[in-house]
Amino acid sequence: MKKPRLGFFKYSCCAGCEFQVMYFQKHVLETLKNFEFIFARMLLRGGNPHGPFDIALVEGTITEAWQADELKKIREKSTLLFAIGSCAVDGGIPAIKSTMPELDVESKVYADITTIHSIRPHAIDAYIKVDGYIRGCPPGERDLAEALSSVLSDKKPDFINYSVCVECKLKGNVCVLVAYGMPCMGPVTNAGCGALCPSMNRACYACFGPMKQANGPALARKFKMMGLSKEDIKRRFTEFGADTLEFRRALDILED
Amino acid sequence: MKINIDYIARVEGEGSVKFEIKDGGLRNLKLNIWEPPRFFEGFLVGRKYDEVPDIVSRICGICPVSHMTTSINSLENAMGFNPSQEIKKIRKIMALSQIAASHIVHLYVLALPDYREKDMVVGLNREITRLVKLKEAVNNVTGRIGGRPLHPVSMIAGGFTKVPSRDEVGRVVKQLKRVRADALQTVKMIAKLDYPDLKTNVEFLALKSENNYAINEGTIITGSGLKAGLEEYHRYFSEKEVPYANAKRTVLKGKNPVMVGALARLHIKFDELHPEARKAADMIGFKTGDVNPYHNNIAQAIEIVHCIWECIELLETISHKDTFMTIDVKEGYGSAITEAPRGLLLHEYELNRMGVVKKANIVTPTAYNFLSIEESLKKLVQENIDKPENKLKLLCEMLVRAYDPCFSCSVH
């Protein structure tokens, strides 16, 4: 069998996703063996950024115009293109920037912002069509394995898209929201982490981003009833969801 | 002749090197870090202290623990909170395991292929097997305590939300013990590589404290004898913007370009290294005072040994007591400096009385190294100016890689 040609592209992010492939203990040997790495800046010198690729993995938020242009070219050269990691999937941490006036943020960091060319941060699907989302920050092992093994067996991947609560219950954790009153984002967050935070006695902070059927406003209302301040609620919904409608919608109920 | 290395592969983040050779001389050498800025220091303003560690952890996918620990130390400092010895111990275990993991990846995946005339680690099967084994063992330490090795979740201001049980710790230790031989093997292998010659006049910079290999706290010490406490930081260091790079550059006023990281640490605090690591250094004939930046790789290998041995010792004394304490939220300013895998990392914050960030500043290892990378590159090019372009380019890339820069960190 011919090895699928793999390209890995990084935009604005911590590069953790590309690293997660190395953290991918159980599967790292097979991954290296089963794929032909055509382009992966962090793993490979040289390489061919122009493809074509059987599978392209794109990490990072789009924060500069050239990235969007390059991304469109990669899309054209790739049979399958997956967004990997919360940055690429829904804007992730870099999108927090969009909760405040852009120039304010930029001038807090650089005295001279004339050399800065940032645009409003967006997930990659703001610019191109994406074949699948490998969620999480860092991406969940199960979905990453599902994406790669699907390419190898030529089928459509089946990604997890229920809430963190489902994994939490499957693990038998005592719910930290109901039992201990912690402001857990689990009910609106896409699973894939194995309900990590509740298992570690803390509230989920939504690093896997919103699930498709999330009801942000309802959870925000609950937090309000629990006594969280408007600002605190806003922060919870914008840490990993500043660029998502599901979470942005939650802020509407804070207006009155 | 213009020489462009459009992007430096196998480093963390995005940067390029450009220079010109004219009339046999070098002109305009620039390390252009074009990693796009994400403005962490900007959007941290308005966020509450309890989410800061989770946010700053996303500055870097290789040293998230360092960013978390440094921010936590600094926030606790701002609120006048003193963590227990036990908390400090576990934080050190986290840091050591992450330094080891980072070095292991750097040596095997990023640096080694050059010396084996390869573009990528694929094909080096024996090494990959050792890499996976070592990495699994050290990641397991970070992962067991933190919940996951990358962007761990149990580390918060005030301590740890959960600490693994005695049995779990026992298993982790057992696994660490099993890779000790692989760590020593790594030192041997890395020492044998054929490093290019280069002498630089960098100023080493590291943290130091008595009786232990300083990681999460200590006094700032330089090779030429400067000693500075955290409160004096801004007297000695300044940060400058560079028009051609998105990263800022940190300089030590009135001194040579500084170098931070494993080589600097070994130079400054060789005596505090774990005896096994010192033995390993002797075994390969490592001498302090070595100013060839390429040898940073050797220093990293020695540090892996240190980290694994010290981790084992610390893990064996975890007591499970006082691993979490509540913090009284207060207004204040605080800062902290630690040793990240690649060198000094500074975080400083100003909080209002709700614990909301009013001001944030982060200085990363690569910002310190920025200038000395450029200076070393200049020296390297000048000394090898007659070499064919391809060879010269590779030498430059190898040099940048030897510093193990993290461009993502430097442009945060």
Added chain:
Amino acid sequence: MTGEDIFRKFKKLIPKESFFSRLDSLAKKYRLFGPVNIKNQTAFREIHTSKELFMEYKSTMLSPGKLFIFRPKEELFRFHKNEGIKIEELPPVSEQQIIIGVHPCDTNAILYLDRTFMGIYKDPYYEARRKNTMIISLNCTNVSPNCFCSSVGSGPFLKAEKGYDMLLTDFGDRYLMEIKSKRAEELFNMKGKKAGKEEMEIKRDIENSVLEAFTKTIAVEGLDELFLRNMDHPVWQHTAEERCLSCSNCVLVCPTCFCYDLIDESSMDMKMTRRIRQLDACQDMRFAEVYGGNFRQRRAARLRQFVTHKLNQTVQYGVYGTVGCGRCITWCPTGIDLTEMAIEIRRSEKDM
């Protein structure tokens, strides 16, 4: 199901210590599960000695039936790819096990699961475990605010006569032990005072006093028709939009919800695929998705499916889907209460 053979059902008063020490003596042959206290919560766990048991518990988040008989997640098959595909059927683990202290609601929930997994089509995994599991039920004397078992006839005292092995009632320092199966009779043939009329009267008195502790009730008469008349009642829409998170907690903690998903996971070397069964939830968007649409696209429709499956839809098995344990109310992050929804519907009909 157990208890088919003829046996002498006995009723005895047994000192608690001797009951527990009998349990301990069984620990070698049987895996024991029971309620234990963890950080002011009670949960069913495997125990090694009866000292771990906390029999005075109120309620647990997960029910024993959906932990130890129907498993939340289990591997069913392995497909090995090696020039052709071989199917390896993983036989259900069939260790002998005893679940101790199962409240009447949860016992009834197991009887409900039996209808699904041991009806006309038998699930071999469930069946094997069911047969190898002894159920020691415990009449409930600790009512929680969300319990409404008394309204739907599944508690607080167990009325079912078979399908479990033993029924305990707390008589202070003794248990009233009522044997319901032959194997229980053999294992617990212990010395104790034979219980007669008098004890049964005491039992009734305890039951009556427990009945007074209920704060939540639901009127079941005409419930079926009530819901069928009100499929488009505004309560569905506004509860769903304002409060339902679609997080599926309700379904997962429900002791009678049986829906599952089959998931295939392949190893990266492509040599092996595991077929795994895992609890699924009708609150999930994908649950009812078909080509060209989704019959429960709306959040309100999904919420209604859950509530009516518990309080209506008795055509399915001829009994209510709820056992009144109140878990879905307790563990719903926004506290959505199916009994209140029924009340709201009833009230609006009265107002008309």
Added chain:
Amino acid sequence: MNRLKPVKARIQALKKQAHEVKTYTLTTENLPFSALPGQFNMVGFPGVGEAPISFSALVRENCFEHTIRSAGRVTAYLDGLKEGDELFIRGPYGKGWPLRQAEGKTVLLIAGGLGIAPLRPVIQGILEKRGLFDKVYLIYGAKNEKHMLFTDEFQTWEEEFPLFLALDEISNPDSGSPRMKVRDKRGWEYHIGLVTDMLDKVKIYPQRTIAFVCGPEIMMRFVCRGLLLMGIESSSLYVSLERRMKCGIAHCGHCQHYGLFVCKDGPVFSYKQVRGLPDGLL
């Protein structure tokens, strides 16, 4: 017996029926098993999953058939298989069409789109024992002529009973003017319009008529209402429902339709049984 355990089946023949639709002629080791028209198998592949698929022909000469449209994960994978390849099946499951009850009666077969597939075994059953039934009509509609399935069997069918064919649109209108009818190369005449338009063409005694309807739920809704207006009892109307399914044996709960398990109590239901239930369109 473990009913979740699939068995291997080999693709003996593969035939492209229409856009994205293929008919798979399969054989397995555990033949012959007996299946009824309207029943289904769970068809799938390890690592990909399973999907419920109706028999489009029952077991004959050690083979049976499924006609599958590439609609999602499992079916798209099956679409990539070739003759001689293996796939996995388990079944048969469900209640089929009540063919015995149709004996002696006028039989209306009404199909929309892929709905013809589960009705094909009924047609074949009728053809085999034509004498047992009174008048038979087939009304069949599809999006356009390219989506018509089993067109090469129309000839045989028409020898025994009339066919009324309808198309939503013509795929390549050769003239701009709107037309009510069109003929294809083989001479089949298609009405342009809805399946329900064709109900006028059949002449029946409502009390002695039974109807089997299969197609998209919204189409079945209008057809059934039309048939009720013609005077047929709702208990003599049968429809086949589609719901998501994972197990096929009334365990996994996915196909629950208001207390009914479509896999066990259906997929064929009398219209009376399912009319007006919530979460459905009937």
